[in-house]
Amino acid sequence: xxQVWKIGSIFTAVVVAWISLLLAKDLPPSVQLIVPYIPMxxxxxxxxxxxxxxxxxxxVFRVCPEEEILLQKDIAEAKAFFKERGVDMSxx
Amino acid sequence: MExxxxxxxxxxxxxxxxxxxxxxxxxxxxxxxxxxxxxHSYFPAREYAIxxxxxxxVALVSFVLxxxxxxxxxxxxxxxxxxxxxx
Amino acid sequence: xxxxxxxxxxxxxLYSIIIPTYNECLNIALICYLLFKHLKDYNFEIIIVxxxxxxxxxxxxxxxxxxxxxxxxLLRPRAAKLGLGTAYVHGLKYVSGDFVIILDADxxxxxxxxxxxxxxxxxxxxxxxxGTRYVNGGGVHGWDLRRKLTSRGANVLAHTLLWPRVSDxxxxxxxxxxxxxxxxxxxxxxxxxxxxxxxxxxxTRMGCRIEEVPITFVDRVYGISKLGGTEIVQYLxxxxxxxxxx
Numbered sequence: 001x002x003q004v005w006k007i008g009s010i011f012t013a014v015v016v017a018w019i020s021l022l023l024a025k026d027l028p029p030s031v032q033l034i035v036p037y038i039p040m041x042x043x044x045x046x047x048x049x050x051x052x053x054x055x056x057x058x059x060v061f062r063v064c065p066e067e068e069i070l071l072q073k074d075i076a077e078a079k080a081f082f083k084e085r086g087v088d089m090s091x092x
Numbered sequence: 093m094e095x096x097x098x099x100x101x102x103x104x105x106x107x108x109x110x111x112x113x114x115x116x117x118x119x120x121x122x123x124x125x126x127x128x129x130x131x132h133s134y135f136p137a138r139e140y141a142i143x144x145x146x147x148x149x150v151a152l153v154s155f156v157l158x159x160x161x162x163x164x165x166x167x168x169x170x171x172x173x174x175x176x177x178x179x
Numbered sequence: 180x181x182x183x184x185x186x187x188x189x190x191x192x193l194y195s196i197i198i199p200t201y202n203e204c205l206n207i208a209l210i211c212y213l214l215f216k217h218l219k220d221y222n223f224e225i226i227i228v229x230x231x232x233x234x235x236x237x238x239x240x241x242x243x244x245x246x247x248x249x250x251x252x253l254l255r256p257r258a259a260k261l262g263l264g265t266a267y268v269h270g271l272k273y274v275s276g277d278f279v280i281i282l283d284a285d286x287x288x289x290x291x292x293x294x295x296x297x298x299x300x301x302x303x304x305x306x307x308x309x310g311t312r313y314v315n316g317g318g319v320h321g322w323d324l325r326r327k328l329t330s331r332g333a334n335v336l337a338h339t340l341l342w343p344r345v346s347d348x349x350x351x352x353x354x355x356x357x358x359x360x361x362x363x364x365x366x367x368x369x370x371x372x373x374x375x376x377x378x379x380x381x382x383t384r385m386g387c388r389i390e391e392v393p394i395t396f397v398d399r400v401y402g403i404s405k406l407g408g409t410e411i412v413q414y415l416x417x418x419x420x421x422x423x424x425x
Contacts, residue, residue, distance in 0.1 A: 003341060004423050033123040033138075040142050043149065044115050050335055051108035057313075057331040058101025063094050064318035064395045071286065071397050078212035087208065087242050097324050163412040 014042075115141070190297055193276035194223040195357070199266035201229070203284040204236040210282075211243050211252065213290040221297060223280075226253045228270045230260040264374045267364055271357075279355045285399065288352040292394045296354040299390050306359040306387035309345055309379065310352035316393030317347075329406055333414060337376065340422045344383055345391060348376045352394055359387055373417030380425045 021027075021035050118135045125131055196214065200207055207227065214225060229236050240254045255273050257266070267281065280296070282288040288310070296308045312319050313334070322330070337348050349372040363385065367377045382389060 002423070003421075003425055007340075030123040034120055037119045037138070037141060040145055041115070041119050044145055045112065046339075048108045048112035048115075050339065052105050052112075053335045054328070054331050055101045055104030055106075055108060057335065058327060059098050059105060061097065061101070061327050061331065062313070062315075062318035063322075064320050064397075067289075067318070067395045067397050068320050071289065074213060074289075075209055075286075078209045081212055082208060085246055087239075087246070097327055100324060159408070160412050160415065163408045167409055 115145075188222055189220045189294075190222070190301060192222065192278055194218075194221060194278045194280055194297065194354075195274040195276035196223060196225045196280040196282070197228065197267060197270035197274070198225060198282065198284050199228045199230070199263055199270070200232060200236050200284045201260060202232045202234045202236065204232070204234045204239045206284050206286050207236055208239055208243060209286060210284055210290065211247065214293075215247065217290045218293055220294075222276075224251055224253060224276065226255055226270045226273050228266045229254065229256040230266070231256065231258055262370055264364070264367060264370060267360070271361060271364070274357060277357050279357050279360050280353070281355070282352050287396050287398055289395065289397070292352070292392065293354075295392045299392050300354055303388070303390050305390040306356050307379070307382055307389045308354040309347065309389060309391055310350050310394035311345065311347035311391045312350065312394060312396045313346045314391065314393050318395045319398065320395070321398035326406060329411070337418055340418060341380055341425070343380055345379055345389055347391070348379060350394075350396075351375045363387075369417055369420070371413070371417075373414065373421070376417065377421060377425070380421055384425055 018035070018038055021038075027035070118138070119141050122132060122135055122138065198207070198210065211225060214223070227240050229240070237254060237256055240252065244252045244254065253273055255270065257269060271279065278297075278300070280293065282290075292310060296310070299305065300308045311317055319327075319330075334348065337343070341348075351372075359382065363378055363382050366381055367374060369377050379389065
């Protein structure tokens with residue numbers, strides 16, 4: 001199933017569940033106060049999750065400064081190899 | 093340099109967690125609390141739980157649409173400029 | 180050369196490495212040196228698809244052919260700068276191996292990880308092994324705060340919309356079974372890094388087995404090609420197109 005249909009059907013199912021909750025007659029009054037706020041709560045949760053995932057990703061972002069040094073060594077090694085064989089590698 | 097980047101990420105994570113916790117309390121917990129409890133003084137009227145994020149959402153969507161539109165117009169202008177030159 | 184050929188091989192397969200190049204006259208030699216250094220226990224061939232580089236890349240490749248042999252380094256150039264997706268299709272025509280490896284010519288992908296790719300594939304019989312920069316053992320060097328933010332942001336957005344089974348969607352350091360690459364690349368139509376995303380997403384939808392290997396990415400060209408508004412909008416357009424059509 002295409003991604004858009006997958007998400008669309010989940011979205012429709014959730015909306016239908018929400019509407020049936022809205023129309024239900026015998027819910028305790030506090031819960032009845034919460035139901036209309038559910039869509040905005042869902043949007044806020046998604047937003048906070050996205051920002052949080054971004055922040056977390058930034059925190060654990062892996063950096064490897066040592067790789068630059070290793071790469072320079074490899075480049076020097078390669079240049080020496082080619083010099084031996086008469087292939088001129090001009091400066092980077 | 094990386095420490096600054098990690099700190100920025102940590103700040104963002106803390107901000108989003110706090111925001112989520114505050115909003116959840118506001119929307120889901122306060123209806124269960126007696127109306128003369130002191131905790132209600134920390135939250136504005138519940139209608140604002142829809143109005144404020146609603147306005148923010150509209151502003152965000154507008155910004156994204158304007159940004160995308162601006163970039164697309166600019167790139168089609170650049171294409172129009174380069175076409176007469178090559179013709 | 181003689182004892183390199185008679186050394187025991189760690190894998191019975193032939194690995195064809197496709198490298199699209201444009202203005203990489205120095206890097207292509209360095210990459211070839213590193214490939215021969217790290218893959219000496221494997222059978223491989225290098226297919227260089229050059230898009231008529233004006234800086235003499237093809238001359239360098241011909242010199243490399245005299246050193247390493249024309250059976251190991253195949254130069255298959257094209258007449259103009261025609262893009263990455265078609266470069267792979269072009270290269271695929273000359274592949275004699277049963278596996279295809281793709282990597283960038285600018286040394287951001289280091290050949291030392293290739294034995295890990297090959298070993299992972301042999302262990303798991305994966306259809307695709309993709310390098311990921313975002314897990315333990317991987318990493319990036321050369322990115323500032325803004326670049327990291329856009330990369331992470333793009334990743335979070337793509338994961339929310341597409342639910343892929345890989346951690347690094349835009350990477351282009353991969354090992355494919357030849358049949359799988361041929362099949363998937365027929366269905367792909369986008370360009371640039373969206374093309375890399377499209378391959379992996381379509382392969383996921385087709386039910387391919389995909390494994391990941393940590394790699395490090397040293398970005399040396401960042402100073403030259405900045406990430407601007409146009410790139411961001413192209414990415415968003417590509418992402419939504421993938422959302423709607425895969």
